Amino acid sequence: MMPMELGKHLGDLIECAYHGLVFDRNGACAAAPTSRSVPGCSLTRYPLAETGPLLWIWMGDPDMADSVPLPRTDFVGIGVPGWRVDVAGYFHLKARYTLLVDNLFDLSHLSYIHASIVGDPKNNTLPLEEAAFVEDDGRTFFQRVRDDFSSQDDYHRFLDPRMGERMCAGFQTEMIAPGLIRAGDVHWCGPDRRTAPVGYSNFNHAFTPESEHSTHYWTFLSRNYDTSNDMTSARQVEQNNAVVAQDIDALEAIETALQQGNLPPEISMKQDLGGMRARLRLIQMINREAAAQA
Ligand SMILES: [Fe+2]
Incomplete structure (x- = not known):
């Protein structure tokens, strides 16, 4: 064939x-x-629906295609006035999609896997007390906030050159759907968060399992500041793709180790809380679907 x-x-x-x-x-x-x-x-x-750069395909019974609403993509800025969306690229990940979910819900890896790009370990070793979970609207949301730091921090200077001497930032991960996760940065100009945030930079991850051990993986960026600046987009896409390449190397190494077997019991640390909650949500959805099919 x-x-x-x-x-x-x-x-x-x-x-x-x-x-x-x-x-x-x-x-x-x-x-x-x-x-x-x-x-x-x-x-x-197969029924297919299009939302911005995303295509949603329904592989099940065509008559059931409208039984589940499409995930809300306004949360990532698609179709929302004042936002810009840039498609970053497609990647073939030789690892199970759940490793990607774990990865995106534990951004403490930024200071290690991405040390050469993202830098500043302080961004990612924030006390867990400053982390918060929200589960709402079928979404799972996780955030750590860092208050009052110098925007000389290269990463944030890179994301938003308008930052003044002091700034605050929130590091967020949001599961909008099992195949759509927003990893974003919200930033405030000034030493506290009493004013409205000046910008959101979203690094959005869309993926479809290809097999038990491989995943089709797309990323796109969205932001609500400096939206007419093509140079900002080009730089952010370039940085995003370098970061994704590092994640892919790490996740494929983990996948290889998982397939080799003989692993010790899994150890969970505090920063795994986000990943554990995301896994729980996936398990609940898989169980619900299995029960409905039964
Ligand atoms: Fe990463």
Whole structure:
């Protein structure tokens, strides 16, 4: 069977790369140049919805496609006035998607895995008392806040060059859907958080399990400041992709170790609280779906 992904688009039609069979939007064979007649074959067709740069495909019973609402993407700035969205890239992760969830819910790894890029360990070793969880609207949200520090901190200077001498920042992770996680930075200009934040930088992660041990992984950025500056976007995309490459190396090493087996019992530390809560949510959703199918 020739994979159709190797075919080519002819407007709304798709042409198979092998014998040139052409299929229409309904999946039906519309032309067969190498045959005397058009065969009665068709492709499987899946409901698909588009939100900004995201495509949501429903692989289950087509009649059930509307039974679950699409995840809210306004939380990442898609379609919201005053926000800019930049697609950063696609990555093939040779690791299970749950390792990515763990990774994004424990940003204390920034000071280690990403030490060469993000730097300042103080950003990521904040006391847990300053961390907060919210579970609302089907979302799981986690934040650590760092108050009153110098914006000479290279990372924040990079994110938002408008920062004054003092600033505050929140490091946030939000699971909007199992395949959509926002890892973001909210920053305040000044020594406290009594005024409105001056900006949000979201590093958004969208992923689809490919197999038990591999994941299709896309990232896109969104921010609500300096939105007309293409240079800021280009620099942030470049930095994001360098950070993602480091995560991929780490997660693939963990995946290899998991598959080798003979592992000691898992050790959880305080900073794993976010990851544990995210795992719990995934387990609850998987159990709910299994119960519904039963
Ligand atoms: Fe990371």
